[in-house]
Each structure stands twice: as structure tokens, then as C-alpha cells.
Amino acid sequence: MLKEIGIFDEYNLLIDALRGRGAFLITGLETPNPMTIGWATLGVIWGKPIMTVLVRPSRHSFFLINSHDEFVVSVPPPEMGKQLALCGTRSGRDCDKFAECSFTREDGVRVKVPHIAECLMHYECRIVHKNNVDSTRLDASLSQQYYPGGDFHTIYYGEIMGVFKKE
């Protein structure tokens, strides 16, 4: 069973996941695809609760997130290291990661992108803005570390439509 919680109530669960083994960014409808992420921010912009996530153009998730303007971030329980590793290294172009991980699709409540039912908590987001990491205005050491081959991230600003926790 899912229980709706306050948007910022369980921020620490999200941060702990991001700073630990990661969380899942889920995009796509017909073949939803989870990608492991370690980067995201949460706060208020334009008077709305906003989550930002970053996706590189080379990723299969880039095609999916641009197709539907919605995404879900599912926060895993501690024992999902194996699935996080898989979803961080394999591409959804070559396999169905929901099937590979034996994940159960759970319908989104306010978005059409599904959750991973086995996860603890889900942020449902509708994209209201996107822009790009600007290569000309990025710290030089970060540029060298993360973008030696270009492929600069697009930053997606999702209005958080609801946060749901497994009871």
C-alpha cells in the first residue's frame, strides 16, 4: 500500500540514497527504464516544489524523458546494491531492466510513468523546464572530471506532483 506524504518529509532518505549507492530515475511508458542516479536536487522554484535531475544526451533515458515530459524517482531500500549496479551500467536499449531486476511495475498515482514497487518511496514529477549544463560557465576541474568527451547533461526541472511511501 502507498501512503502520500509531505513533499519534503523524507528528504533525508533521498539524500542518503544519492550519497550512497544511488536512486532510480524512471522514464518511459511502454518500456519504462530505470537508470541509477547519484545526482538530484530538491527545493522550491517558481513557487512550486521542484526536483532537478540530470541526463546525458548519449543515454537511452534521454530519449525516453524527452518523449513524455514526466519522470519518477524511486528511492531503494538498502539491499538493492545489485540492481543499482545493473541499472547504472546496462542500457535500456539492449535489455528490459525491469525484467532483468525482477522489478514490479506499480502505476504512478499522478503521472503515467510507473514506480518500482519494491522501492521505499517515489517522487512523481512533471517536467516544467529544461536547460543544459553550460560548458562555458562550468568550473574547470568539474569540466575535466565529468565531461572530457563532451556529452553535457541536460537538467530537467520536475514539478513534484506527489510523494508516495510504501507502508
Next chain:
Amino acid sequence: MLKEIGIFDEYNLLIDALRGRGAFLITGLETPNPMTIGWATLGVIWGKPIMTVLVRPSRHSFFLINSHDEFVVSVPPPEMGKQLALCGTRSGRDCDKFAECSFTREDGVRVKVPHIAECLMHYECRIVHKNNVDSTRLDASLSQQYYPGGDFHTIYYGEIMGVFKKE
């Protein structure tokens, strides 16, 4: 006395301020200038703790933040409604807002921009990236609501160098 705390420990204090009467974005060195903000996000990007804040080109803070690549966000106690109103309506071009509000300058610990000593908590940030709200990829209703005259915000990504709380 200031005590250093974990970067994400008091996220709720920040969010409550943003969703309430606002927090102070402080920029500039010689004449530091607090501007009231209701928008910010906090999280992890490029493996670093990042706070994002937004400033419009028309603001005096825009000139200041671009001059020093550092900023501080000070979170006020509940009784600072009057000062938040002043710093949200007056411009630092026309007055010294620290003086007008009878604020005490407190030296930053890891940045050169000062804190407002009367505030509860301070995020010290060094800018590692900036980009712009992209008018061509913003939700139409947000565009109408916030940018009828253009003046699109620049988004500043500050690496959080430390978070300090008043004891």
C-alpha cells in the same frame, strides 16, 4: 557562537523559510547586500553538495554575485518578517540594507561573503556553475506568470563549503 553542522541536517529549516516569508541571499564583499529569496534547491550534483539560487539580471545582486563567485544563504528566525519585506522590496543600489535592517556582519568561515549574525543558520557557497532559465523550454504558464517582461533568471550552482548554525 557558530557550530558547523552536517550539510543536509537542517534542510527543513531552509524549506520552511523558503515556503514561508523567505530567506536571505547575501552577495558582495565591500557592501554586502541581502536579497530576500523564496526559491532555492539543495542536493548533490557532480559528486558535490550543491545549492542552487536564482537571480534576475535587473537586480543589484546580479552584479554582486557575478563579481565574486560566492554567496551565503542565511535562514532567519521567525520574527524577521519586517527585514525580509525590506530586503525583498528595496534595492542595494539605493541603500545599505545591512544598516537599514540593523544587521550585524559576521565573517564567513570558508567564504569572504559575510553572514547576517542575527540569522539562525548559514549556507556558505562557492559558485561552480551558472546557466540561464531557457525561455524556449519553460512551461507556458510559468513563463506568463514570472517573465511577462523577460528578465529571465540566471541559475547559480553553489558548492556548499559549510553550513553553520548559531548556538
